[in-house]
Amino acid sequence: MTPETLRFSVAPMMDWTDRHCRAFHRVLSRRARLYTEMVTTGAVIHGDRERILGFSQAEHPVAVQLGGSDPRALAEAARICEGEGYAEVNLNVGCPSDRVQDGRFGACLMREPGLVAEGVAAMKAAVSIPVTVKCRIGVDEQDPEAALDALADAVVAVGVDALVVHARKAWLQGLSPKENRDVPPLDYGRVHRLKARLPDLPIAINGGIKTIEACVEELAHVDGVMLGRAAYQDPEILLRVDPVLFGEDAPVADxxxxxxxxxxxxxxxxxxxxxxxxxxxxxxxxxxxxxxxxxxxxxxxxxxxxxxxxxxxxxxxxxxxxxxxxxxxxxxxxx
Incomplete structure (x- = not known):
């Protein structure tokens, strides 16, 4: 996965980035990388695949985000997603909800970098498309310096293609998922230090970025920027992605x-x-x-x-x- 493909993306957001949302966002930007809502490995393997994974070819480049921790299930789900035509498989290591904690996936996997690496290795062996990870800088009382380094080093060792870092801790005890999107302080510097330490690893930053100007500032430090709520709540911001970040005309005027x-x-x-x-x-x-x-x-x-x-x-x-x-x-x- 090249830094160019990672340069700008719209974050996977539960209940928001469904196929209709992605089709609309693609009208606004040809170059933005789009992500599905998180889908669990069990849903992919056993569920209605057209309902869960169906998408329009016009959405490309589009990536699927998986939730899970069992390496064999992740490999099987990744194979299915590749067969459905997705351009990338992304592993969720950042969602802080109770439901994903109970299923031993999401942000709680920040405590198990070895297990994350096993999952990435299994998916890499199963598919030819890029396998990436989206994570936090740590959870609860973890030291973000040690926690993020441990996670990054573990997945780099097994050939991860890119890392997307939400530049906040997740507090699994005491904060709701909604509060975890705003309350823990942002630490962009921690992500910048990771990129400086691992210059060959494509890294994108996520969290609290609201403008294209802020994207440009971050691209001086990292390879890519991922916008979430800002792009959803004000979709016309995407009209500036192609001209400002890629030097190309926007697909439509307004x-x-x-x-x-x-x-x-x-x-x-x-x-x-x-x-x-x-x-x-x-x-x-x-x-x-x-x-x-x-x-x-x-x-x-x-x-x-x-x-x-x-x-x-x-x-x-x-x-x-x-x-x-x-x-x-x-x-x-x-x-």
């Missing part, structure tokens, strides 16, 4: 053009029986701060859930912003 480009995908999913609200819930962050944005969100929130809601509902929501922009322009000319 949020209006993005929706027009996304309409064929929406129409195809509606024809398959998908509810409009399942798709448009990922678009509520468009038009931030613009006149009419609140009416746009309200229209989608109330109307897209209705049975039979279709493209007309989406277009009506967008018209709130168009009319508000037109009204504002008229007022400016009048003055």
């Amino acid at each position: 949020g209006f053009a993005a929706i027009e480009a996304y309409e064929p995908y929406v129409a195809a999913r509606l024809a398959e029986g998908v509810r409009l609200s399942s798709i448009t819930r990922h678009m509520l962050g468009l038009f931030p701060g613009r006149p009419g944005a609140r009416a746009y969100r309200r229209h989608l929130a109330t109307e897209a859930v209705r049975p039979g809601a279709g493209l007309d509902t989406l277009r009506e929501a967008v018209d709130h912003v168009r009319r508000a922009a037109s009204d504002a322009s008229g007022e400016e000319r009048a003055t």
